Amino acid sequence: MEHTPAMESTADADDPRVRERAYRLWEQEGRPDHRHLDHWAQAVGEIEDEDRRNSGGPRVNSPDAGLAVPDDAAARNQREAAEHLGQSSVPSDG
Numbered sequence: 001m002e003h004t005p006a007m008e009s010t011a012d013a014d015d016p017r018v019r020e021r022a023y024r025l026w027e028q029e030g031r032p033d034h035r036h037l038d039h040w041a042q043a044v045g046e047i048e049d050e051d052r053r054n055s056g057g058p059r060v061n062s063p064d065a066g067l068a069v070p071d072d073a074a075a076r077n078q079r080e081a082a083e084h085l086g087q088s089s090v091p092s093d094g
Helices: 016-028 036-054 073-085
Strands: none
Touching: 016 036
């Protein structure tokens, strides 16, 4: 089977999110017997819906996500030294 980005957001049997969600659903319903398949199916559906809703936005590690990418130690040290000395000639990552 070809691995595509769209497939990454689909919950499957090995997805730990499904197991955790199904467990929470089971607990919320008072831990009933013989409902594990119902809870599992509901968990898969909820996670797939969430993944579909979230798939239109930027990826977590993309430049558009608004998250700071960790810089290397040398650049960070240079920037901190410049800030300490009151210099603004060193470009920042932000």
